[in-house]
Amino acid sequence: MGIPAAKLKELFLKMSQTRHFEETAARLFTEGKVHGTAHFCIGEEATGVGVCSALAPEDLIAQTHRGHNQAIGKGMRLDRMMAEFLGKETGYCHGRGGCMHIADSSVGSLGANGIVGGGIPIAVGAAFAQQYRKLDAITVCFFGDGATNEGAFHEALNLASVWKLPILFVCVNNYYAMSTPLNRHMNISDIAVRAQSYGIRGKSLDGNDVISVYEATLEAKEYVRREGPMLLVLNTYRYMGHSKSDPQNYRTKEEVESWKKRDPLVLFRDRLLRDGICSAEELDALDGQALRDVAAAVEYAESSPEPRTDEVLRDVLAE
Amino acid sequence: MRELTYAEAIREALSEEMRRDDSVVFLGEDIGVYGGAFGVSRGMLEEFGPVRVRDTPISETAIVGCGVGAAMSGLRPVVEIMFSDFVAVAMDQIVNQAAKARFQFGGQFSVPMVIRTPSGSGTGAAEQHSQSLEAWFVHTPGIKVVTPSTPADAKGMLTTAIRDPNPVLFLEQKLLYRVKGEVPEGEYTIPFGKASVRREGRDVAVITYGRMVQRCLEAADAVAREGIEAEVVDLRSLAPLDRDAIVASAKKCGRVLIVHEACTTGGVGGEIAAIIADSEAFFWLDAPIRRLGGLDSPIPYNRTLEDTVVPRTAGIADALRGLARKGASWPRA
Numbered sequence: 161m162g163i164p165a166a167k168l169k170e171l172f173l174k175m176s177q178t179r180h181f182e183e184t185a186a187r188l189f190t191e192g193k194v195h196g197t198a199h200f201c202i203g204e205e206a207t208g209v210g211v212c213s214a215l216a217p218e219d220l221i222a223q224t225h226r227g228h229n230q231a232i233g234k235g236m237r238l239d240r241m242m243a244e245f246l247g248k249e250t251g252y253c254h255g256r257g258g259c260m261h262i263a264d265s266s267v268g269s270l271g272a273n274g275i276v277g278g279g280i281p282i283a284v285g286a287a288f289a290q291q292y293r294k295l296d297a298i299t300v301c302f303f304g305d306g307a308t309n310e311g312a313f314h315e316a317l318n319l320a321s322v323w324k325l326p327i328l329f330v331c332v333n334n335y336y337a338m339s340t341p342l343n344r345h346m347n348i349s350d351i352a353v354r355a356q357s358y359g360i361r362g363k364s365l366d367g368n369d370v371i372s373v374y375e376a377t378l379e380a381k382e383y384v385r386r387e388g389p390m391l392l393v394l395n396t397y398r399y400m401g402h403s404k405s406d407p408q409n410y411r412t413k414e415e416v417e418s419w420k421k422r423d424p425l426v427l428f429r430d431r432l433l434r435d436g437i438c439s440a441e442e443l444d445a446l447d448g449q450a451l452r453d454v455a456a457a458v459e460y461a462e463s464s465p466e467p468r469t470d471e472v473l474r475d476v477l478a479e
Numbered sequence: 480m481r482e483l484t485y486a487e488a489i490r491e492a493l494s495e496e497m498r499r500d501d502s503v504v505f506l507g508e509d510i511g512v513y514g515g516a517f518g519v520s521r522g523m524l525e526e527f528g529p530v531r532v533r534d535t536p537i538s539e540t541a542i543v544g545c546g547v548g549a550a551m552s553g554l555r556p557v558v559e560i561m562f563s564d565f566v567a568v569a570m571d572q573i574v575n576q577a578a579k580a581r582f583q584f585g586g587q588f589s590v591p592m593v594i595r596t597p598s599g600s601g602t603g604a605a606e607q608h609s610q611s612l613e614a615w616f617v618h619t620p621g622i623k624v625v626t627p628s629t630p631a632d633a634k635g636m637l638t639t640a641i642r643d644p645n646p647v648l649f650l651e652q653k654l655l656y657r658v659k660g661e662v663p664e665g666e667y668t669i670p671f672g673k674a675s676v677r678r679e680g681r682d683v684a685v686i687t688y689g690r691m692v693q694r695c696l697e698a699a700d701a702v703a704r705e706g707i708e709a710e711v712v713d714l715r716s717l718a719p720l721d722r723d724a725i726v727a728s729a730k731k732c733g734r735v736l737i738v739h740e741a742c743t744t745g746g747v748g749g750e751i752a753a754i755i756a757d758s759e760a761f762f763w764l765d766a767p768i769r770r771l772g773g774l775d776s777p778i779p780y781n782r783t784l785e786d787t788v789v790p791r792t793a794g795i796a797d798a799l800r801g802l803a804r805k806g807a808s809w810p811r812a
Contacts, residue, residue, distance in 0.1 A: 222548075252585060252587075253584050253587075256583055256584075257584060261584060263585075263588070265587040270548070271580070271583075271588070273576075274575075275571055278576055281543070281544020281545055281547070281572060282548035282572075283548055284541060284545050285544060285545035285546060285549040285556075286549070286551065286552045287548075288545055288548065288549050289548070289554045290552070292504065292530070293553075312540050312571070312572075315538035315544075316540075316541050316544065318536055318538065318541070319535065319536060319541040319545060322536060323533075475581050476581075476621055477581070477645050478581055478586075478591075478644035479644070
């Protein structure tokens with residue numbers, strides 16, 4: 161494993177932050193402090209964190225609305241994310257978007273999209289701008305397995321391929337399109353084969369192994385810069401429901417438990433210990449730091465002001 | 480002053496902006512060698528090359544989405560949708576993406592994108608190539624909607640649209656493409672939200688836009704010979720809408736006829752009527768506000784049927800006569 165120890169610790173910290181951020185957010189929900197909904201990626205942390213940690217600041221990402229791992233991976237601030245979750249003025253979107261639309265242009269995030277597949281053509285446009293401006297950067301576009309049945313996915317992959325745009329399509333396959341399992345929403349088992357139809361490279365891998373995800377992204381990035389678009393499929397699993405209102409009657413507890421045995425954080429922790437990169441104390445310390453970061457984010461968010469009602473129309477149009 | 484067709488005026492504005500600003504790029508189906516389905520971009524590939532005048536696959540969602548992403552990344556894309564009916568294929572990208580990106584992300588992004596597209600009936604292209612869909616977008620905060628009615632306006636308003644930091648739906652009137660008019664040389668802009676009074680009058684205010692402006696002017700000429708002086712107000716832009724001009728003309732004339740090609744029900748005309756009824760102009764009205772829109776029908780193929788479903792000059796003139804008649808006033812007790 162040629163990844164520097166500092167990078168591995170960063171990956172572990174970001175994954176822990178994502179886990180604690182979401183567990184805390186779910187608790188705030190239960191306490192009735194949140195108006196709206198949320199889509200949690202607990203169990204999928206290695207995907208967004210692994211991919212985004214392999215990118216440069218100038219690379220862009222288009223996120224899904226199950227993308228707190230993508231946001232944290234790209235370097236978004238926990239406090240402003242939590243403030244947005246609580247609808248506060250200090251949130252990334254000043255309480256206009258909620259966590260379904262979290263964005264931070266300063267770290268290269270084009271924002272999370274509430275429409276399944278809606279962000280894919282937009283990411284293609286960002287990659288078009290990078291190519292047009294002859295920038296060295298790439299765009300990474302996240303979406304789920306369900307989105308690959310949207311027309312937008314197919315139109316976007318075709319266009320990106322025809323124009324050889326510097327874009328990495330990342331499908332986070334958690335095997336469910338809301339409640340519908342993969343084997344009932346498409347007639348193939350490996351989503352990566354869809355790349356072939358558009359003349360681009362496709363690759364599937366274990367999305368719970370953050371090291372594989374990180375290394376595959378580094379490699380894909382070089383490929384994308386040189387050759388044009390590529391589709392990376394990260395196979396993973398979400399432990400929680402689709403959103404807050406999900407009764408989860410479409411899958412068994414046994415299935416969820418079997419995936420928890422391959423929990424991305426546990427897998428990574430074991431690997432770091434086994435390879436002698438970190439001691440248990442060091443990992444506990446990183447986890448403790450993640451907890452404290454999230455607690456500080458909650459404090460920031462809760463003490464932040466509500467948006468002013470007389471400014472509600474502020475950003476309907478640009479001046 | 481020299482004359483250009485409406486199509487040439489659009490090409491001139493787009494070309495001038497592309498010469499002035501290298502962030503302006505032009506995307507669409509068959510806009511390159513073919514020159515666009517209506518010939519608007521003829522010759523532009525030769526001047527600007529295939530990187531900036533870019534033929535796309537037939538993928539309206541991807542074309543508009545690409546425009547949104549490019550705009551969010553600092554370019555100023557102009558995308559052509561071959562017929563305005565095809566915006567329905569790209570509806571998510573226009574309504575849920577382009578019109579929302581600035582607001583939902585708290586002002587972090589702007590979307591300086593123009594969607595140019597030919598609107599309206601009259602070519603025998605039938606149901607799926609002839610609609611006037613502006614009301615859908617006037618009802619969508621976050622996007623501007625304009626409908627120039629002359630070559631000079633087409634040029635000045637396209638320049639404004641390209642320089643605007645917001646998404647703009649630029650509805651070209653396909654029956655006007657070959658109509659000639661005086662067009663100033665060089666760059667100029669025409670602000671959105673400013674109506675133009677095309678004909679002064681005192682008897683009936685005619686509020687209209689797009690290709691119906693021409694028909695309303697013809698109808699106004701016809702009834703002028705009978706002593707009825709109609710004022711014709713060309714709205715030019717529908718979002719933003721020039722409320723002051725609408726109210727002022729309604730107050731001045733006391734009788735109002737609203738004319739548009741789009742079907743009447745749910746049309747922009749209802750909004751215009753409501754603006755008048757909601758304003759001080761209400762107290763100046765001498766007769767009920769009259770709407771003359773298209774019939775609530777898809778656009779048929781047959782020439783006579785097609786003519787039947789949209790307002791014609793004779794029908795507009797009849798409506799003016801009806802409104803100007805003494806008996807058209809409020810019944811007095």
